[in-house]
Amino acid sequence: MKRTPLIPLALLLLVAAVFLAVPAMSQQDMTTVPTEGFKQTTRLPAVFAHDAHNEKAALADCSACHHGEKDGKRDNSADTSGIPCSDCHSAQAKPGKTPLMRAFHRQCMGCHMDKQKGPVTCGDCHEPAPKK
Amino acid sequence: MKTIADRLIEDVGLRRGVDRLTPEKIQKVFKELVAGECGARMKTYMETCVRCGMCAKACHYYMSHKDPSYTPVAKVSQTMWRLFDADGKVDPKVIYECAQVAYTECNLCRRCIHYCPLGIDTGYIISVVRRLCHKLGVTPQYIQDTAHSHSATMNQMWVKDDEWPDTLQWQEEEAREEFPGLRIPLDVEGADFMYSVIAPEPKFRTQLIYQAAAIFNAAGVSWTMPSTPGWDNSNMAMFTGDSEIMARIERAHYETAQRLRVKRIVMGECGHAFRAVYDVGNRWLGWKWHPVPVVHSVDFFWQLIQEGRIKLTHKYAEPVTIHDPCNIIRGRGLMEKLREVTHFLCENVVEMTPNREHNYCCCAGGGVINCGPPFKNVRIVGNSIKAEQLKATGVHTLVAPCHNCHGGLEDIISKFGLNMHTKFLGDLIYELMEKPEAE
Amino acid sequence: MHALFNLAVGPLAWLAFALFILGSAYRLMAMRALALKKDASFVAYISWPHALKSLAHWITPFGALGWRENPGVTVVTFAFHICLFLVPLFLMGHIALFDAFHGWSWPALPDTVADTLSIVVVAACLYFLWRRIAVPEVRFITRTHDWLVLALVGATFLTGVLAYHRIGDNLFMTTLHILCGEAMLVAIPFTRLSHMLFGFFSRGYIASEFGSVRHAKDW
Numbered sequence: 001m002k003r004t005p006l007i008p009l010a011l012l013l014l015v016a017a018v019f020l021a022v023p024a025m026s027q028q029d030m031t032t033v034p035t036e037g038f039k040q041t042t043r044l045p046a047v048f049a050h051d052a053h054n055e056k057a058a059l060a061d062c063s064a065c066h067h068g069e070k071d072g073k074r075d076n077s078a079d080t081s082g083i084p085c086s087d088c089h090s091a092q093a094k095p096g097k098t099p100l101m102r103a104f105h106r107q108c109m110g111c112h113m114d115k116q117k118g119p120v121t122c123g124d125c126h127e128p129a130p131k132k
Numbered sequence: 133m134k135t136i137a138d139r140l141i142e143d144v145g146l147r148r149g150v151d152r153l154t155p156e157k158i159q160k161v162f163k164e165l166v167a168g169e170c171g172a173r174m175k176t177y178m179e180t181c182v183r184c185g186m187c188a189k190a191c192h193y194y195m196s197h198k199d200p201s202y203t204p205v206a207k208v209s210q211t212m213w214r215l216f217d218a219d220g221k222v223d224p225k226v227i228y229e230c231a232q233v234a235y236t237e238c239n240l241c242r243r244c245i246h247y248c249p250l251g252i253d254t255g256y257i258i259s260v261v262r263r264l265c266h267k268l269g270v271t272p273q274y275i276q277d278t279a280h281s282h283s284a285t286m287n288q289m290w291v292k293d294d295e296w297p298d299t300l301q302w303q304e305e306e307a308r309e310e311f312p313g314l315r316i317p318l319d320v321e322g323a324d325f326m327y328s329v330i331a332p333e334p335k336f337r338t339q340l341i342y343q344a345a346a347i348f349n350a351a352g353v354s355w356t357m358p359s360t361p362g363w364d365n366s367n368m369a370m371f372t373g374d375s376e377i378m379a380r381i382e383r384a385h386y387e388t389a390q391r392l393r394v395k396r397i398v399m400g401e402c403g404h405a406f407r408a409v410y411d412v413g414n415r416w417l418g419w420k421w422h423p424v425p426v427v428h429s430v431d432f433f434w435q436l437i438q439e440g441r442i443k444l445t446h447k448y449a450e451p452v453t454i455h456d457p458c459n460i461i462r463g464r465g466l467m468e469k470l471r472e473v474t475h476f477l478c479e480n481v482v483e484m485t486p487n488r489e490h491n492y493c494c495c496a497g498g499g500v501i502n503c504g505p506p507f508k509n510v511r512i513v514g515n516s517i518k519a520e521q522l523k524a525t526g527v528h529t530l531v532a533p534c535h536n537c538h539g540g541l542e543d544i545i546s547k548f549g550l551n552m553h554t555k556f557l558g559d560l561i562y563e564l565m566e567k568p569e570a571e
Numbered sequence: 572m573h574a575l576f577n578l579a580v581g582p583l584a585w586l587a588f589a590l591f592i593l594g595s596a597y598r599l600m601a602m603r604a605l606a607l608k609k610d611a612s613f614v615a616y617i618s619w620p621h622a623l624k625s626l627a628h629w630i631t632p633f634g635a636l637g638w639r640e641n642p643g644v645t646v647v648t649f650a651f652h653i654c655l656f657l658v659p660l661f662l663m664g665h666i667a668l669f670d671a672f673h674g675w676s677w678p679a680l681p682d683t684v685a686d687t688l689s690i691v692v693v694a695a696c697l698y699f700l701w702r703r704i705a706v707p708e709v710r711f712i713t714r715t716h717d718w719l720v721l722a723l724v725g726a727t728f729l730t731g732v733l734a735y736h737r738i739g740d741n742l743f744m745t746t747l748h749i750l751c752g753e754a755m756l757v758a759i760p761f762t763r764l765s766h767m768l769f770g771f772f773s774r775g776y777i778a779s780e781f782g783s784v785r786h787a788k789d790w
Contacts, residue, residue, distance in 0.1 A: 042663050042682055098674075105671035113580075116573035121745035122664045123737040133711055171609025172602050176773050180766035183717050184648075185702070185709035186641045200711035209712045245789055247637030249629055249648075250770045251777035411784060415612045465786030489787050490636055 033108075037086025037100045046108065046125035057118070065107060072096055135201050136210050136229045136237075143506045145273030146231050153224035153268060161267050162220025170260060177252045178216055181205065187254065190244040192492045193237055195517040202514070204244035204254040207233050211261045231270045234261040236507040237514070239498035240371075241458040246490060255498075259373070266373030274504025278368035281331075283377050286384050287364035289331035297359040299334040303341045307349075311567065314349045316341075319392065320356035325427070326389045327357050328409075329400040330366035330535055343562040344400065347433075350565055351441035355398070362388030365399050367408035371499025375416055382413025389424040396425040398432045401556045403459030403534035404497055411463060428460050430533050433557055434469040437476050443566040444477070451480040452555075453525040455541060456491035457534035474531055477560045482525045492518050494532070496540025511540060512547045519548035530554045572742050579749040580668065587753035594760035595768055602769065613776065621782025622775030628790040629774060635790035644702075651695035654688040655724070659752070661685065664735075682735075689732045696725035720763050727751040 032045035053059075068078025069088065080088075086100050093099035098106070108125065112118035119125050166174070188194050188203035200206055211230040215222060240255040248254075265271060271279070281290045291299075297318060304316040317323065327348070333340050348355050357363060362384040369377035386409075389397050399406055410426045427435075436442045454474055460466045467488040474481055486492070495515035500507070522530065522545070530545075532538055532554050545552045606614055628634040638645040659665060663679040670676040680688070699721055703713045730748035733739055758764050781789035 042679065099676075101667070102670050102674065102676075105667060109671055113573070113577050116577065119742075120573065120576055121734065121741045122667070123734055123741040123745065127737060133707065169609075172606035173610055173613060173773075173776070175605065176602065176769045180763065180769050180773065182763055182766055183709065183712045183714070184644060185706060185712060186637050186644055188708040189640045190637070194708070200708040203708045203711070205712050206708065213714075245777055245781070246635065247640070249635075249637065249774070250766055251625075251629075251774035251789065253777055253780075418612065420612075420615050462781070462787050463785050467787075486636075 033104055034084065034086075037084065037089070038091050043122070043126040044128060046104065047127055048108075048125075057115075133200060136233050137225075140228065140232060141236075141506050141510070143232075143272050143503075145271050145276050146228050149231075149265075149268060149270030150224045150228045153227060153270070155221045155223060158222055158224065158227060158268060159220040162215055162264060165260070165264050165267060166220075169263070173253070173256065174260065177257055178212065180250055181208070181252055182250070184249075186249070187244040187247040190247040192239075192243075192495055192517050193514045195492075196514050202237065204238070204247075207238055208254060208257050212257050215261075215264070227265065227268055227270050230261050231265040231272070234258050234265060235272050235275065235371075236500055236503050236510050239458070239493045239495055239500050241493035241498065242462050243458070243490070243493060262371070262373035263375065264373070271372050272503040272507065274506075275368055275372055275499050275502040278502055279372045279374050279377060282364075282367070282369050282381050286361035286381060287331040288366045288368055289335040291331055291334055291364075293361065296334060296361075296363060299338060300341065300357060300359075303338055303345065307342050307345050311346060311349050314345055316345050317356045318359045320354075321391075322393050323356035324354035324394065325356075325396045325398045325432075326392055326394040326424075327355050327398050327400070328363055328365040328385065328389075328405075330402045330405050331364045332366075332535060333400065340400065340556065340558060343558045346567070347436075347442070347558065347561050347565065350443075350567065351436050353436075353441070356392055356394065358388045358392060360388065365397075365405040365409050366402065367405060367413070368499060368502055370408045370412055371404070371502065378408070379413060379416045382408060383417060385409060385413075386423050394424065396427055398427045399429060401429045401533040401535065401558060403457040403463070404499075404536055407459040407463050428464065428466060428533075430460060430466045430470050430473060430557065431464075433473050433561065437473060442561060444564045445566050446564060448478040448529070448560055448564060449480075450478075450529055451482050451527040452478045452529040452531050453482045453484050453522070453527045454487070455484070455494065455530055455532040455534075455537055455554075456488055457532065457537045458491075458493055458497060460533065461491065462489050470533065473557055477557070477564055478531075482527050484521050484525045486521075492521055494518065494534070494537035494540035495544070497534070497536040501536055501539050508543070512543050515540070515544055516548070519544050519550060522550055522552060523548070528552050531557065531560070533557050572746060576742060576746045576749075579746050579753070580672075583750070583753055587756045591756040591759055594757070598760045598765065599768055602772075613780070616779050616784050617776060618779040618783040619775075622778045625778030625782070625789055626771065626774055628788075637790075643698075647695050647698045650691050651699075654692045654695075658685055658688050658692065658728075658731075662689075686732065686735055689728050689735070692728040693725065693732060696721060696728065700725070716763060720758065723751065723755050723758060727755050 030050040031047065033048045035041055035045045062081040063076050063079040066080040066083070068075040068080050085103060089098055089100040089103040091100045109120055112120045183205065185203065185205060187205050188200070191202060191204050193202040201210065211233050214226060215230070238255070238258045240258060242253070242255045244254045245251060278288045281288055285291060300316050300318065304314065307314045327344060329341060364381070365385055367378055367381050369381060397409065399409065406426070406428050410422060414420070414422045433442070452474065454470060456467055456470065461470070471481070484491070493515070495511040495518065500511050518541070528551060530541060530552050532541055533556060538554050538556070541554050544550070545554070632645055632649045633639050633642070657680065661678070661680040662685045663682055666676060666679050702709045703717065703721070704710065727748065730744055730751055734741060734744040734748050738744070755764070759767055778789050781787050
């Protein structure tokens with residue numbers, strides 16, 4: 001009697017499930033820039049796959065984006081990972097502060113324009129998110 | 133597409149003028165003209181016209197022919213744009229074409245301004261084309277003759293210095309048969325107004341002087357006529373582009389009125405003469421407003437009626453229609469007064485459409501009729517739209533308070549068999565008024 | 572293409588706005604000086620009440636005889652010019668650029684509205700193109716300059732619509748759109764498009780002449 005492949009198959013599935021489940025708990029399921037900070041949006045949320053982006057851009061330093069603030073200026077030495085952008089950059093900012101949309105646009109476009117890589121036009125970011 | 137080059141008409145004045153030209157000569161004169169006499173207006177008009185073609189429907193020539201080379205903008209395109217594009221260095225035959233367009237295919241009636249969102253004054257542009265042609269010595273023979281007459285005699289029709297008072301006295305004598313107390317007062321200093329006419333009146337429409345004298349006599353007004361040159365208020369030099377002669381004529385006219393110390397000048401029923409005295413001459417002479425107030429007959433008759441100085445025996449019974457001449461309607465806003473006078477005189481007034489400021493031109497004014505027989509058909513065939521407009525009223529009497537309009541409309545009426553006749557307001561008033569002294 | 576995009580939204584944008592604003596100011600001042608020098612006998616008759624009254628009549632659709640007798644042109648011309656101003660000034664994408672680069676922000680039109688208005692401009696350009704080709708009296712007076720100006724405006728809005736709908740490579744289309752728009756801005760003071768600067772004055776002048784000298788209306 002041959003051994004049934006059922007058990008190894010189940011094991012394989014279990015491993016696969018674990019592997020799939022772990023990224024699901026990290027930012028790997030992020031497909032767009034978070035828009036919770038906006039009361040209403042004009043366009044589709046900007047497409048942004050966090051981990052894939054960082055891998056492609058070879059970004060290891062979180063504070064490159066998740067920066068802090070010192071004396072009303074951007075402070076790249078502080079790492080603010082985990083704090084939602086909109087906690088500091090509210091959609092309607094007080095004078096001297098950078099509102100959320102401007103912060104996003106400067107963050108993404110500014111870097112892409114500097115590096116001359118990645119999307120810079122409206123339509124290249126604000127497109128329908130790829131289906132999960 | 134057809135252009136002006138396909139319909140050139142032989143005119144000895146144009147031909148001789150063009151034969152003397154070279155492209156270099158033309159360019160020199162053109163550049164002098166642009167640098168010397170044109171400014172921001174010409175520059176703006178040349179640059180900003182967006183070539184929308186909306187002005188096409190404004191022009192009686194286009195509406196009659198439905199040919200794209202007759203629209204106001206097409207006339208500019210075939211003249212001024214060509215000159216500017218070539219910086220004035222054009223073949224002499226281009227000047228022939230420019231002259232024919234400018235002198236015979238545009239009446240400077242300014243109706244097209246009602247169609248241009250940018251307010252481009254096509255009449256002004258065409259006047260500058262005429263000015264260039266004049267400076268180049270390319271003007272139609274017949275109208276040039278009238279300008280020569282102005283230059284030599286200060287009147288349009290070679291009326292000699294002695295023929296003028298003679299004609300007035302002759303008309304006075306004739307009128308005294310009917311109105312024994314009538315005078316045509318010559319050179320009366322301090323009279324209320326100086327009455328001025330165009331030279332064709334003493335030359336071949338003397339009854340108009342007679343009628344005017346009869347009306348003034350019945351109205352009991354204080355008036356005078358000059359016995360000296362300066363009596364002719366017409367100005368063909370204005371239409372040939374001869375601004376220097378134009379200004380001499382206007383100066384003579386105003387100075388005659390000033391010498392007589394009259395309060396104002398009253399003019400006969402002529403449109404272009406009114407334009408010259410009221411709007412053009414003063415500007416060239418650097419006077420913001422006319423130094424002696426100028427009143428057109430329509431306005432003057434209206435005032436006489438308001439003052440109750442004209443009394444009628446009866447009203448004109450047959451229905452009439454009103455032709456609005458460009459120079460006193462678009463040129464002076466007399467449309468309502470013209471109507472009030474006409475309604476005062478006539479039982480039944482049938483309006484033609486369009487009317488008032490929007491009326492179609494007679495196609496004779498602007499010097500076109502003065503270009504004479506070679507171009508007669510240009511203005512008659514080129515105004516079939518007017519014939520249609522007149523026909524649609526269904527009336528047989530046409531009131532037109534302008535000499536040029538009379539000439540042009542009579543030709544149209546006869547060519548298109550309209551069975552109408554034209555009348556001046558003076559004709560009607562004379563016919564209908566109470567003539568207490570008359571024997 | 573990235574480098575060109577950077578150039579287009581950076582130095583070229585500065586250049587275009589500078590040429591447009593300074594060029595327009597220069598042209599207006601130079602024209603004013605010329606008018607005062609050479610057209611004094613006409614400048615003397617300028618009358619603001621008549622000018623404003625006439626302008627009011629002419630910016631009213633079907634207000635003037637010219638508009639009434641050319642209904643097609645009237646509808647399209649008004650739609651075209653209104654959209655031509657609204658879209659560039661109140662499009663979210665344009666505001667976002669000013670916001671990101673300069674921190675200037677103002678209310679925007681909803682995207683779908685702006686999109687529709689842009690398509691209206693493209694359609695209007697097609698109508699004008701058709702007129703230039705098919706209407707004899709317009710064909711007769713059309714020169715190279717007119718085709719170029721129409722193409723410039725048409726291309727600017729067409730590339731804008733295509734970029735918005737993400738048709739074609741977006742970076743390419745957007746860059747082309749920006750370059751066309753900048754060319755159009757620069758063209759305003761120096762081409763037929765200068766009717767945007769001078770049109771009000773030529774209308775105002777002729778209205779003064781008709782109103783205060785001739786006691787007639789010019790509409």
